[in-house]
Amino acid sequence: MFISIENDAKNKAYRDLIDFAFEACDTFILVVRKSMFFNQNVDYLLEELKYSLIEVKEQWVWPGTFLAGGAPGQIYYYNTDKKAREIIKTVTSSLHSWVHPDLPEDLSFIKNGKPWLINTSHEFESYIITESKEEIDKIAQIKGLSIRCIYR
Template sequence: MIIIEENPKGETYEKLIDLAFELCDEFHLVVRRDLGSTRQLEPILKELESSLKEMVVTNEWTGTLLGGGQKARVYYYSADEHARKIVKERADSLYEWMQPNLPEDLSFLKKGKPWLVNIAHEEESYIMSESEYWIKRIRDIEGLKIAFEEDEI
């Protein structure tokens, strides 16, 4: 596991997003009613609508498990060029993907498995990759502060 130690911002954020869109086939965004009004999230959800694969009401998504019977709407999107443009334009850092301004926890999946996991409120994110090629590409992102941690079994 590759831990992202500092919020990727600006050009570093853009390069990380470009890499995620290059490698992954989908991403998700989360909308939680327990965090207040979701009205201001409607414009971005509408913008991304053509890339929407499905929306699921659940208490669990990449990196998060809600307790107390709480549920959220998890929107799964195709990692296509249309969505890439919007994700890069709407935020300037990974941890901006947080309500009330944006949907929560922008995270990327490759063939249904987590690749970039983002828990914005906790300012926690990590990348699940064992491929030497992709690890080198991650290391090549200027300004990205990372550390390596062995997966616990």
């Protein structure tokens, strides 16, 4: 099932969604496009998250995005640990604020090697892929989050 997030998760809804994503998933990603301008906040954040880093890969494709040209993105893969959770929750208060130049792009979450929360911030699109009734119920209970379930 696809759960479309119909609004930008902000403030408490953002923090609650991030808490749940960290519980449900084992990995999250951030994207840095070296071909785009970004400010020192990006470097600072990457430094803060370095202890949770699994690996960095140059890729043309990541959850929600396929680049047809230009330079590939640098995809930073992180463990969903407590320190990273607090950093992700405090660096911004909005799911769709994960865009250059102030932050890396497209904060997304991966569960067991498969995309779970796909966030294409600059397109203002976010959705969750899950078959778990328990997860769907928990997502639906996040106050301030407007969702639409799409059965496939």
